[in-house]
Amino acid sequence: GQQVQQSPASLVLQEGENAELQCNFSSTATRLQWFYQHPGGRLVSLFYNPSGTKHTGRLTSTTVTNERRSSLHISSSQTTDSGTYFCAISNTGYQNFYFGKGTSLTVIP
Amino acid sequence: EAGVTQSPRYAVLQEGQAVSFWCDPISGHDTLYWYQQPRDQGPQLLVYFRDEAVIDNSQLPSDRFSAVRPKGTNSTLKIQSAKQGDTATYLCASSFQLGGRDTQYFGPGTRLLVL
Numbered sequence: 001g002q003q004v005q006q007s008p009a010s011l012v013l014q015e016g017e018n019a020e021l022q023c024n025f026s027s028t029a030t031r032l033q034w035f036y037q038h039p040g041g042r043l044v045s046l047f048y049n050p051s052g053t054k055h056t057g058r059l060t061s062t063t064v065t066n067e068r069r070s071s072l073h074i075s076s077s078q079t080t081d082s083g084t085y086f087c088a089i090s091n092t093g094y095q096n097f098y099f100g101k102g103t104s105l106t107v108i109p
Numbered sequence: 110e111a112g113v114t115q116s117p118r119y120a121v122l123q124e125g126q127a128v129s130f131w132c133d134p135i136s137g138h139d140t141l142y143w144y145q146q147p148r149d150q151g152p153q154l155l156v157y158f159r160d161e162a163v164i165d166n167s168q169l170p171s172d173r174f175s176a177v178r179p180k181g182t183n184s185t186l187k188i189q190s191a192k193q194g195d196t197a198t199y200l201c202a203s204s205f206q207l208g209g210r211d212t213q214y215f216g217p218g219t220r221l222l223v224l
Contacts, residue, residue, distance in 0.1 A: 004151075031211055043152070043200065043215040086151050090211070096165050097142075097213065099151035 002027050002089050006100035013107050019074040021103045023087030031090035032063055033097070034072050038083040046072070046085075077107045111135065113216035115201050121222045122191045130186045130219045134203030140164075142213065143176055143186050144200040152200055158184065191223045 003026035013019055023032075034046040047054050047061040049070065054061050058077075063070040074081055084104050088097040114133045122128055134141050140159050144152035155174065156166040160181035169176065173192075178184040188195055198218040204211045 033213060035215075042217045043202075045212055045214065048212045088151075088213075096154045096157055099144075099153070101151050 002029070002091055002098040004087060004089050004098050004100040006085075006087055006103050008103060009101070010104040011106070013077045013105070015077060015079055015107055015109050017077055017107075019072075019077055019081075019105060021072040021074075021085050021087075021105075023070040023072075023089075023100055025068050025070075025087075025089045025098075027068075027091055029065065029068070029089040029091065031097070032070055033088045034061055034070070035086040035088065036083055037086065037102075041083075043086065074105075077105075079107045079109055081105060082107050113201055113203055113214055115199075115216040115219055117219055118217065119220050119222075121224065123224055124192055125190050127187065127189050128191060128221065129188075130199050130201075132184045132186070132201030132216060134182065134184070134201070135205075135214055138203035138205045138214075139181070140204045140206060140211070141178055141184050142200075142202040142204075143184070144202065146198045146200055146218070148197070155186070188221075191221075193223045196221060196223045 005024045007022045032050045035043040049061040051065045058075045060073040084102040086102045087100045142157040143155045146152040156169045156176045158178040173189045176186045200218045201216045202213040204213045
């Protein structure tokens with residue numbers, strides 16, 4: 001299988017600060033997706049990003065495939081960014097995704 | 110475009126009871142996934158289908174869990190004789206493999222509590 005490690009496990013920020021979330025994985029990943037989950041809410045896809053850098057609004061995802069890592073950068077955090085962020089990986093030839101345990105982000109005003 | 114829908118949203122059972130969860134994927138999506146998400150953990154894949162065929166059910170506890178997708182559209186996940194350890198949120202997701210992109214879209218989940 002695939003091991004997916006996310007760090008930090010939890011993070012508390014003051015509104016306006018930036019956040020950097022990390023995802024490391026044990027085997028080559030052909031598919032990588034970042035998700036956001038509000039407490040009690042559904043998983044929402046933020047990025048499909050198996051390689052390179054993608055931006056949307058205040059979010060940036062960077063995946064370095066040969067180093068088996070991906071990061072999610074949140075700039076100028078807002079209280080509405082609070083929730084859990086998951087990284088999910090799929091191996092070559094398979095479609096089953098392996099999820100990390102998530103990073104719980106709390107942004108305080 | 111309608112999203113992935115699931116029902117029921119909540120279920121409370123006594124140990125030993127049976128329960129079924131239903132999922133309606135996004136129209137046209139060929140791949141459907143069922144995940145189990147224990148509290149404060151990431152989702153863990155139980156089973157996934159391509160059209161009506163089971164592709165991987167290796168993580169499905171086969172003695173009590175079963176899943177079907179008979180027409181390659183809607184799907185049902187059933188737990189026979191539920192245990193307290195089955196308490197979790199059950200998530201359904203769907204995707205369409207287009208050029209290998211395979212972005213997954215999730216439903217709201219069914220929160221199961223087994224007493």
